[in-house]
Amino acid sequence: MKRKLKKSSTMSLMMVLLFSVVMSACGGTTSNTATPEPAATGTDTTATATTGADMIKTAKVPAGSELEKALKGEYKGTKVTMYGPFVDADEQKFNASIKAFEDQTGIDIAYEGSKEFEATINVRVNGGNAPDIADFPQPGLLEGFANSGKVVDISSFMDESYLKEQYKDSWLDMAKMKGEGGKELTAGVWARSSVKSLVWYNKKAFADAGYEVPKTWDEMMALTEQIAKDGDPAWSIGIESGTATGWPATDWIEDIMLRTTTPENYDKWLTGELPFTDPIVKNAVKKMSDIWFNKDYVYGGRSSIVTTNFGDSIQPLFTDPPKAWFNRQAGFIVSFIPEGVTADEYDWFPFPSIDEQYGTPAMISGDIYAMFNDRPEVRAVMEFFTTAESLQSWIQSGGVTPPMNGTPDDWFANDQERRMSQFVQEAKTIRFDGSDLMPSSVGAGTFWKGMTDYVSGTASLDEAMAEIQSGFKKQ
Template identity: 65%
Template sequence: MKKISGRKKSLALVLCLSFTMTLSACGGGNNNAAPTDPPAATVSPTADNTEKATNAPSAEPSGSPLDLAMKGEYKGTKVTMFGPFVDADQVKFESSIKEFEEKTGIDIQYEGSKEFEATINIRVDGGNAPDIADFPQPGLLASIAKTGKVIDLTSVLDQDKLTANYNKSWLDMSTMDGKDGKIMAGIWNRSNVKSLVWYPKKQFDDAGYKVPETWDELMALTEQIAKDGDPAWAIGIESGAATGWPATDWVENIMLRTTTPENYDKWVKGELPFTSPEVKNAVEIMSKIWLNKDYVYGGAKSIVTTSFGDAPAPMFTDPPKAWFNMLGNFITSFFPETAKVDQDYDWFYLPPIDAQYGKPVLVAGDIYAMFNDRPEVRAVMEFFTTGESIKSWVQSGGVIAPMNDASLDWYTSESDRRMAKLVQDASTLRFDGSDLMPGKVGAGTFWKGMTDYVSGTATLDQALEQIQSGWNN
């Protein structure tokens, strides 16, 4: 694919107006004419020459596809988009693109579906792919990229601009196996953070507790709260058919804090088995909290029967019956409506365990892929790489922009601003591992194996072997 530059060389029409030259120079006569030769005749513009000058084509508008779109070059065109945003999320998404549509005249026709994961494969295989698709599970995009039906954005988007506007980890996560080698399969637009520990701020401060900076400090604080008469942690993994998924977030976070990013990548690809020492170590570290009856509200067995959305409730009693809940920033939608961020509740970063691995951050989010290559589609994709494309959504709360040009001033709470800064400054960013794994593992044996282990119906070794069987089968 050739990158659209929007440039052509202008036609230069040179008219010889009122200048003097020798006839030999104009007509190829004696090149050795003496200086005393009479001057050549003066050439005046003819009517034909004047007409040619007037009708000379003007230079085409220059700039990137987004620049040209903003100049109205693609007014009246349509770009189709398919994704999982429905209900309130669809309203927020459509609000975020409204100004772009008004400025450019491009109509982004968005179709949201709760059955996106099942439908997108059917549409792509049937030759009815949308121009752009929003994948909340990059593992699904990776499987489609291997078919060669996803357009490689390496030659579509300015790579220097992307490097300047994204943490390198985001770009690494957009690189996937194509039919004939590695491709840039998509660009990241909306994200949320999964390395957060939520707590009741006012009561926490009143109790004299301090936010832990290391894992040892976290465990010491957990023990101190237990000695003060309360379990520190409020944990629940019940989620209907998806029961067990919150446990995967814990394992993923601990993996990032106890082994290399390369090992994490191998793990989510199935190259580092669940039965490996690295994964077993991560679950054992988690177990020191989860399986300690003094540390968890209701004890370990209640974890399996408590809905993840109900789990934080004990933090909001007066006084709190539990103090910590570790889940992504979406969990605040399950907090009491009267609870105010930065006042009634706050969060701290889940501390590092091994300092050599820095401050890694586990994220989830949406990656947009391109299936049809037209100038207006390129313009929309370029727009989606800018913070401006998600500004109104950021201002409404609940999402984090992965782009560096998204101003921290857009966030309406100090909590969200800190979260955005955490993502920008992360030493390592990695996507939710279970969402990168094949469904039979990430949304199958991983969920069930962790549930069986926490409930006591399987030993750790049995659970890890059960989870690994998803890969083996």
Template identity: 40%
Template structure:
């Protein structure tokens, strides 16, 4: 979940300071550990995720005879910084933050993928995933499990009863909103509340709209602060959010309820009897927050579609995140394991268990445990534009601070779009 990732990033920032301070030169070579025949992988997978990944590792070991091990840690993002500086890294690490890959590459900690592995990436992924794993013209990372956020959830039975159709464009979405209001129902349920992290769902909304209205190039400049946070393109994107947030006819409980409604609870009004709202925009994890009776039969009760695009030049962009595998050593078996990750064989068991999505072009969608995950995976694979959550890539004081606060101020009416974004820009400039 996003809140956990952000908190981890904030903790890791302390360790990153020493990494970026120049204590290790760009052309440095990590000391090779003794080859004991074991390939060590470290990452943040724990609990059920760790168990699922162990199944993947087991398939590789039995197939090849190598001895790959995996160890998950709740403090992984700090741990990996310490280990690299001590010249005791694992052979492979699973990095949840794209910026960490780039810092490690610049510092000389990780090595580029071999030509054989790059060829496998070209065969198995859309170009966007190779680009996301590249830095300075070299490929360093392979994506395996990913998550996606740009989705709208609805009550399938209620929509069928009312004759509503899934909108394919933003204009169709607007028309559907008006139809719902005319029918006496409320289009959206929106919740920003998340304890100390209140506001992060609003950042996701804005990020989605920047991709849809301004496109990936402007999105990247915004993330890297090459344009101001209150650039006209971002103000325009926020105005699209405001069409929904600030219209009391469109939001369950009105705009005032958005800040106080918990993000997990915000999906529940869709499935009350009678439903209190018709749509909820959230990531693929939101099914875990639905009522138990809904979860008992997701395929029958729940529908999902991609948040429609605005500008046809960028199709239907997808916002999300993912885990990137990088190599610290060139031990025998490391390249073989990396190449294995590009195959559907390394994904299918996890897909069948549920709770994971994969971007591989050559996947068997029937392996997913339910139709919802199949539909989401198809959108993910078909997306020509995919970008990581912007606030997770921004400086912590912005992405996990003023950006959250600015969205709360905007939706609560305390600030206009321009003043809220200016507030965030000023926090970044300090």
């Protein structure tokens, strides 16, 4: 008989994990003895500082859950295999984030990372050698396994009320997929994520110039024009990325789509039901073109966009004086900010609202963990992954936005990362990076190429949209 993870008024604080605080070299890191503040979500969280760099955190664990049993040592000596794309530094950070759980429970989470994950996971699952848990950075890939009945329905042992405590509805909606026979299931739990709907700027130069952060598209366009009149291009844009050239353009279109049409239309667009040739999609591309194709608005002009590497495009913001003022990119772009620039010298604002009725959605990318083998210790690990504690050391080292509710403010490496989490938590609409959900023939094929052709001028808008749409016939 399957036991569901029940929400109960007797839910007790039974999980005590010892995490090592990763000391960041970034400025603004709090000391070990800092008094923690309430989390942005309002959840009551407390942290007790101990000697050295250790910090004890507690997480609410429902009575009777497999996680509770694991924390009591009932599954000591068992092993849970896990396969995913984390390698090198990411693999080290992941292993650090699970160490306290392994020490507490005696469960060995045997993680195997591969740069060829997307290609090899099919071979392993279809060959009868599926890992207990797999980490999918592209939900579209997971959906195929869900459709064929290969993954375990998370809702078969985690109660919906518990999942709603851990995640906002938008996250839970994105985890629901069609199972074998068309029956809906919860295909996994969300772990590490990254926010994409961000516009970065040089904080000091921006203030010195007397500019104010825009809150709407119209305000941003007015500021873009003002900066041009002041003698500078507002935007630095680059879409060159080797064989993946064009993907930054797809991110712009996705963000604009979320701000100019309904979430339902966005979802239909990902499947091809709303074609790229539709006026709704063309309108989004035209909005982008209002900035990209104006020679006074873009550093180097339109012709430079295709040849400028996306990572290099942030650098003109930090010359003295700045050669450009804005760069729209995901949170990971801070890794490309010139050496010597500290966190207090740059900042971001949300890609602004265009049509008020659609608000300011958060577009994200992230990892969803799916379960292939149903055993009690595997359930316990999956339940652990629904807690913010499963990411604590990773959050503290920087570069991760937790999708779970209730992350304490003092875990974040700096204020920018704390605000990213707050932005996602407060967004009324959250959607995954669209190209990662489209068939690969489109999302990693004609969408990249079609946008590159359009931006370079080798294809008209109509030609480019038809080219992109043709990818749906190749899947």
